[in-house]
Amino acid sequence: MSKIKNAFTNGKAFIAFITCGDPDLETTKEAVIAAVNGGADLIELGIPFSDPTAEGPVIQGANLRALSGGVTTDKIFDFVVDLRKSVSVPMVFMTYANVVFSYGSEEFIKRCNEIGMDGLILPDLPFEEKEEFEEVCNKYDVDLVSLIAPTSEKRISMIAKEAKGFIYVVSSLGVTGTRSSITTDLDSIVKLIRESSDVPCAIGFGISTPEQASKYSKIADGVIVGSAIIKLLEKHGKDAPKYVEEYVHSMKAAM
Amino acid sequence: MSNSRGRFGVHGGQYIPETLMNAVIELEEAYNHYKDDPEFNRELTELLNEYAGRPSRLYYAEKMTKDLGGAKIYLKREDLNHTGAHKINNVLGQALLAKKMGKTRLIAETGAGQHGVATATAAALMGMECVVFMGEEDTKRQALNVYKMRLLGAEVIPVTTGTATLKDAVSEAMREWTSRIDDTHYCLGSVMGPHPFPTIVRDFQAVISKEIKEQMLEKEGRLPDTVIACVGGGSNAIGTFYNFIEDESVQLIGCEAAGRGIDTFETAATINTGRLGIFHGMKSYFCQDKYGQIAPVYSISAGLDYPGIGPEHAYLHDIHRAEYVAITDDEAVNAFEYLSRTEGIIPAIESSHALAHAMKIAPTMDKDKIIVVTISGRGDKDCAAIARYRGEIIEE
Structure with missing residues (x-):
């Protein structure tokens, strides 16, 4: 049983996404600690990719800033070793299939296990393609997180049945980024998931305000926030951590 | 890789966000239905011969x-x-297929602009809306084609991310498709991308x-x-x-x-x-x-x-x-x-x-x-x- 489950034992889970190396790894470390102090139950660490096709402009910008700052997969692995000395909440990597594949899937996932990463999210890896990665993830006890989208419809039960760690429920069509309103019938989607799985569900894409956090944490077991946190890093740079802590606190308090 | 579709040896597959999976499945089903349909093939042959000049x-x-x-x-x-250019062969096939699927809008990426012009042309002919993504660098290198696409009634969106060339135009077209699927067909211009595109484009070329x-x-x-x-x-x-x-x-x-x-x-x-x-x-x-x-x-x-x-x-x-x-x-x-x-x-x-x-x-x-x-x-x-x-x- 992976540690990810622990993230859902402290009321509804607040999941914070932070891109490693934006603007540098020292700031990422401070921002992660700040998010945890603010009440984050699970941390998604983004490994930047040159062409993040599932991201909106905000997270694309974070990827670019991080890469131009010289961050690499190996530097991020070393960084996590250091980060784990201060952070005990579950953590997962969020990156693109090529970053893992090109490193050598086995080597990458084995390393995740060694440094204390609990899961892996690959937004360009649908159910049909997961097997080659999942076999290795299972071997090293790293949860390969499944995503379910507003368009999944008849695929929901097939995906939910094999889900591990938590289920990432994509709130809206399109790419990541804050949204003023979400029109998807998330209630029905979560109910369908519940028929096939008791793995916790967290809703992400477009959530930024305490009102949204309150609303969607009633539907699911947690919410995922990325772009709103990245915007703080973009705006405040090295000074961002204290704003991140404040922000996460306001979100968690609303849930 | 037991569930994976559209493989050429180890290559191919469908490495796309879950949001697009039903769209490519729907496309594959429609293509499998129409590719052997005599009426579809008659219409396509007529377009290729009488309109494109084959x-x-x-x-x-x-x-x-x-x-x-x-x-x-x-x-x-x-x-x-x-x-x-050869691009019209594929575009007429995909536009006709999209129309049969009930789609009213075509989106496309373009590099040199030839695929964009071909898509804008087919959209004009078939009365469909058209949006073309083109790297900003390429819009400068190929200004004439940008004008042609606009003349044909398409909207051209210059892409400024990354290297502002073809790869970024593809990324942006994919992002657009994830946000609007119901009425939109992504008219991919080459034998690439997720299955079934490499097969569909190959068959039309x-x-x-x-x-x-x-x-x-x-x-x-x-x-x-x-x-x-x-x-x-x-x-x-x-x-x-x-x-x-x-x-x-x-x-x-x-x-x-x-x-x-x-x-x-x-x-x-x-x-x-x-x-x-x-x-x-x-x-x-x-x-x-x-x-x-x-x-x-x-x-x-x-x-x-x-x-x-x-x-x-x-x-x-x-x-x-x-x-x-x-x-x-x-x-x-x-x-x-x-x-x-x-x-x-x-x-x-x-x-x-x-x-x-x-x-x-x-x-x-x-x-x-x-x-x-x-x-x-x-x-x-x-x-x-x-x-x-x-x-x-x-x-x-």
């Missing part, structure tokens, strides 16, 4: 042949198609080799010895190769863009410099660094300036059925000028990569050998850029 000519380049002094050279004149075969049998009573085409994503090349894959006597050669050379970073030669990866929905070869970051590739040709190659080409390379060579900017520009002077045909700078290789190998081959070079498009769009390459500024 079959395209297989022209014996006698002066070029005599000048090079070796193998006999034929040119497959895809440049004579309506809109000036296979008309090129079907015609070459028939025309060659009629003119020479036999198959060619070598067929050559340029390769970016690889749609005109797979179209040129496809009906010859089983004919083992026919040598298949794809010409990649070496840019300033495959020993430099300013190259787009995927097979020659890339390695296996996963990007833009497919497993194939990609130009990338050791951590899997996609390389900022370069070529003088906006249409070949792409860091990947279609999965079927990757497979043909793996099994040694096709050979992929790299042609530099310089060699392509020389070929561009050579064909213009020698045969009075101005080829696209993309197609000039294929010509450049024919110019290298024809003199080494016997006079009874036959080479077919696919001229994938016409070169009007490239004149200003080539003039600039030669240090001459022309005002249009």
